[in-house]
Amino acid sequence: MDYVKTIKIFLASPMDLTEERKTFCSTIDLINSSIGKSERLRFEILNWEEDTSPNIGADAQDVVNAQIIADYDILVCLFKERIGTPTNRYNSGTVEEYERAKIKRITKPSLDIMVYYFATAAEVPEITALKSAMANDGVLYWEVKEDFSKLIIRHFSNKLRKYIQISSAPTKLKIRDSVSVALVQNNKVLYIKRALSSNVGPGLWQLPGGKIDDGESIENAAVREIGEELSIALKEENLRLLNVFDTFFMNDKSKPFKMHLFIYDLTDEEKPEINLNAESIDYKWVDVYAFPSDMPLMGINDAMTNVILREIYLCNYLDKLFRETKAPELSGLPAKPAMLSTRESGMIYGFLSILGLTDLRHGNKFTSEYAHKLLEILIGISRANNSIFTDGANDGYRDMQLQNDDLAKLNKLRNSAFNSHKSLLSYLSVKANIRHKVRNICNALIFARCGDKKYLLMRWDFFAKKFQMISGEYDVNENDEYRLARAVMEYRLPAAIPFVGAQFVKSFTVNHFSAGSIDNDPIMRRYNIKAVLIKPLSGGSNAIKEAVSETNTQCLNKIMNFSMDQEALIGLQCYVWCDLEELVAKQIEYMDMPVRGIKEFCDNIGRQEIFKLSEQNIEITCEDVEAGVGCMCVANGLL
Secondary structure: OOOOEEEEEEEEOOOOOHHHHHHHHHHHHHHHHHHHHHOOEEEEEEOHHHHOOOOOOOOHHHHHHHHOOOOOOEEEEEEOOOOOOOOOOOOOHHHHHHHHHHHHHHHOOOOEEEEEEEOOOOOOHHHHHHHHHHHHOOOOOEEEOOOHHHHHHHHHHHHHHHHHHHHOOOOOOOOOOEEEEEEEEOOEEEEEEEOOOOOOOOOOEEOOEEEOOOOOOHHHHHHHHHHHHHOOOOOHHHOEEEEEEEEEHHHOOOOEEEEEEEEEEOOOOOOOOOOOOOOEEEEEEEOHHHOOOOOOEOOOHHHHHHHHHHHHHHHHHHHHHHHHOOOOOOOOOOOOOOOOOHHHHHHHHHHHHHHOOEEOOOOOEEOOOOHHHHHHHHHHHHOOOOOOOOOOOOOHHHHOOOOHHHHHHHHHHHHOHHHOHHHHHHHHHHHOOOOOOOEEEEEEEOEEEEOOEEEEEEEEEOOOOEEEOEEEEOOOOOOOHHHHHHHHHHHHOHHHHHHEEEEEEEEEEEEEEOOOOOOOOOOEEEEEEEEEEEEEOOOHHHHHHHHHHHHHHHHHHHHHHOOOOOHHHOOOEEEEEEEHHHHHHHOOEEOOEEEOOHHHHHHHOOHHHHHHHOOOOEEOOHHHHHHHHHHHHHHHHHO
16 A cells, blocks of 8 residues: 555634535545545545534533544634634634644644635624734635635645655655553553563563554554553543654654654543553553653653653643633632642642732732633643743744844843743743734834934833834724824824824834833734834924923923832833934944834834935934933933
8 A cells, every 4th residue: 555645634614614614625535536646645634523523521612622633734714704603712613723723833833724714795893803813813814705616726736735745755664653642540650661572672661552554543543552552442532632742763864753642541440450462571550750760761752751741740730720711811710620629729820820820919810811821822832842941943932023132031031930920921922922912003203413413213211211113003904194193193292293294114013022011011012013204394393392392391390299110100201312323223222221123123124214214304403412311311310
């Protein structure tokens, strides 16, 4: 039999797309019988119609989650007139599958997420909101405006090319995927010792399991292998897939294979009588928390044991808490979740408080609406044998446009993680590629000239202790340059509005650490930026200068007349005319203080274009320049 590479597709959609689902499945069958057959590739579709059976859980979607646990390669989501039925965790089952796939990509970056929206007669608000949320996640979804079958043929025929090189590897190797099963009873795990006559790993210890036969499912293989090796009859529905490890046979890089790790909790009624076959000579029930030093493990079993340890002593409890709580429910967490003992509850809450996910001092609650999501991601990372401090090619921040000071801050968070709850929460949010509070920001460029020097107006943020661009939030659908500029000026320099015009410059997206002045939550955010140039009209120069001077005077008055605590610094600011050449040259600092935004402009607009834009400026004096610097320095001294 020729080796055939199988690419697994998980098909998810609400119930109103029955015909579209049928079309998708029949079209995939057509691709399998044509291009797929010639290239020894085939798509296998996983769906609730054929791959689930009746059972009970927290809700219907929870049952689907427990049963469709295969290591799929592509998630396909279809939407039309509704997003689906809400679950206890998300707006719908299909949305939950999408969110679970995003988390899965942390440990499997090759996972593809393909989303299709079918046209409807009228706009559906919940569909529009979902599109916006996916766009913020970086998803390129597809609006179906043509024959769906032809579209699938085009997209998935192209998708096959990604796998052709893999499938073209020498078939003589025929390295099959394998399964291992952690049989657990009273927190102890069964290990078997390979026969001394074995060609591979003689005398080494391992979890029971073996190779998957052609055409056999991973669950069938697990049940069969345990029956053959131990004479134990497992119930397939009680198997839980923890992780799939990409590894190599005997460390030979030319022989890759996947190891599927299952866990199986034996009940008190299941007291197995173990009968080893000829492949093994001994067995032991081992507490993985205190693994014996005289039991050398074979290959990937070391990494799998670490995941089993986490599952028994950590993830099992975290998962129970996750299932009992709803995001973004912040009103409070149960003092003792129903599925946990008082001691277990205290242990888990104590652990989550160190991470910064829960606040124990004010009635047991999540610290933010994102904490529940980060809890789910933490469970996924734990089951993948990763450390949140281990750098890898799939780290979320590696795909972001981070400034040098952000990278430095990330390393600082790594080093000080356990000294600050928020530091570890921040670091975890970046590693998990969770962008909190996506913000739509308009940056306004206000240039000035004093003699031969050019200046850019910046604001000094007392809370963040850095120079920031003159900016304000805008409506996501706003594109008119004057309205964008007005949104900034109303917030920053309202008195100057009648005296300025605007010119649209560019739109771009950046990611960086926020100072936390919006919600006192200093974590990674994504900023959709639109830049406009403020063009002074008649009287504009004086109006801008007077507005700047008035704001700085108000700043000093507030500081001198009131006791300024940390919270009072939020929103406190003064304006400084900064030397444009020095700003562009250094980009991330000015007057030995941090600068936010200039490097992003240089990267996305270009230095030459910035200087070209600066030709449209206002006249200022040396006194204007010194006044802004003096205000910042005096205010900082008083604080």
